[in-house]
Amino acid sequence: MTKRPTSIKDIAREAGVSIATVSRVINGKGRYSSETEERVRKVIRELNYVQNSMAKTLKTNRSNLIGIVVPNITNEFFSQIVQHTQLALLKHGFAAFICNTNEDRELEHIQFNVLQSMNVAGLIYISGLLSLPESLMSIPTVCIDRKPIVDTMRNVSFVESDNLQGARLAMEHLVDRGCKRVACLSPEDQFSTHNIRFDAFSKRAAELGQPMDERNHLIVSRVSYQDAFDIMTDFFEKGGKIDGLFATTDWLAIGAIDAMKAKGIRVPGSVRVIGFGDISSASFRDVPLSTVRQYPEKLADASVEILLEQIKTGHTKEEHTVIPVELIQRQTT
Amino acid sequence: MTKRPTSIKDIAREAGVSIATVSRVINGKGRYSSETEERVRKVIRELNYVQNSMAKTLKTNRSNLIGIVVPNITNEFFSQIVQHTQLALLKHGFAAFICNTNEDRELEHIQFNVLQSMNVAGLIYISGLLSLPESLMSIPTVCIDRKPIVDTMRNVSFVESDNLQGARLAMEHLVDRGCKRVACLSPEDQFSTHNIRFDAFSKRAAELGQPMDERNHLIVSRVSYQDAFDIMTDFFEKGGKIDGLFATTDWLAIGAIDAMKAKGIRVPGSVRVIGFGDISSASFRDVPLSTVRQYPEKLADASVEILLEQIKTGHTKEEHTVIPVELIQRQTT
């Protein structure tokens, strides 16, 4: 409807060459004299020509679009991954098509259709519902954070933080700080991440002589400050006694700490608390939170590298990549 | 390179009709018997056909892609706007192409090229650097949050929160709560938002008999927790005396509060503090922050509505839309 932008045709006419030649200099393929190159480039600059990537994709059947599917861009961890992924892709000449799913199956499905209709060359699937549709079967995919359901048919790799080691470090740190009675706060979760953390923490606790039981495993129905606050309050009101707490994610740790403060329980004086993730709110508190730091940038970079490799070679490496985490001691331990 | 997805041709062959007919039923345009419709739809379903939107765009020169340009998706306020915008667009049959610029001019430029090469039908420009390139001149645009530089040539509308009223409410609230000596904490900012808030606060303060001067206007070089913490600490160490503080954004308020706590100054006992924005960290604290709530969903919805109207009519309304804010009293006042 609107005026068509300047095309290869316009610049061909203006430069007095054929469109084929223009295409050649744009892509640096085939032969052309440096004279014509000069002339063509000049016209391109003058006319502010920008390639129509849709036409190119249509013709070549290879797009430089990568879909990024993410449940909730509002979550700091995810948004950092997304941001870095987009940047990394851009550096490699790929554009990112970012899709929010709000953890909603139907929305996810719609987004997949959009991605398919845009002919994406690959997919980065962050903490998804793992219901990748058949129609996207054949395109290279890397999952981040949540372990995908293994399907041998698919070109899927997996990248995650070292949740196992992180949880172990947390337990060890608590013991180092003198804790004798530790507890763990985690959400009931259908996905892998928190379960891995709890299991690893629990295992290490047992090894260090403080086996967990149901009394010191506090389970919250969602990841929510308020739920953490409430369950913690309840725990102490019922006479619960602990001197160390590991929350499988920072928001839960923060909710728990505020509950303790409200009850007059000193942190770290009476209870030492450590979280997981290192969201910005963790450090921006009057008593900054000790936590296990994740590296969203590294998750992003690794994923992009693997994905592009997959696209280039057409080959799945069936990779599982683990990004190290780091224990950050601040003032709650 | 990869196998081409099923196209209109495939389904035409399978249904025993021409591609034109298939196109007609897909778009619900022109005539076709309900029999053929039935048959075509069946094949479409069976073959999992998804329209190639790039080909469609190429042909019709009208895409259903809207570019969303945002400085930093990691900022909660922005990411909420982006999320809602994408959702709202989807409901209207448009897809969102989200671009991070990291407040970086060069990156912004690259992203604009990508958007142009994708033939976007419109632009939502959130708190941008306002350096919209000529090449995107003609496409409908709505700016959110930061006031764009007016250029009569362009199809630009502007949507923002009622910063003016918000700041006024904050001042009035402080007075209501008994404050006699108020201060304001804001970043030095080349853009409009914070300046508007400070000016409005300052003006209302004067009207209410507490004129501001340079001593009670604390200016921080960036929006940063640490900077707020430091400047506040410094303020009290130099013997500053106030009983009320308005920070033009929540993170600054939070930094200031923690500084006061560290100095043994009670909030709200000695100083009442109010922020602006209502980020999630504002309510998730041991002493939840009073603040002026913004409505990112409403900013998003209004922007989408205006943009789509502009696209549909091809007509700029040169609109300036103001979304109301609300004072949320929590426990820091």
Next chain:
DNA sequence: GTGAAAGCGCTAACAG
């Protein structure tokens, strides 16, 4: 070294 031409998936006249 360069141009002509075909065709990617799709829509929109135009014929029938």
Next chain:
DNA sequence: CTGTTAGCGCTTTCAC
């Protein structure tokens, strides 16, 4: 009611 056809911007053989 349906089919044929041109052409969107681009790449890529194939001639010259």
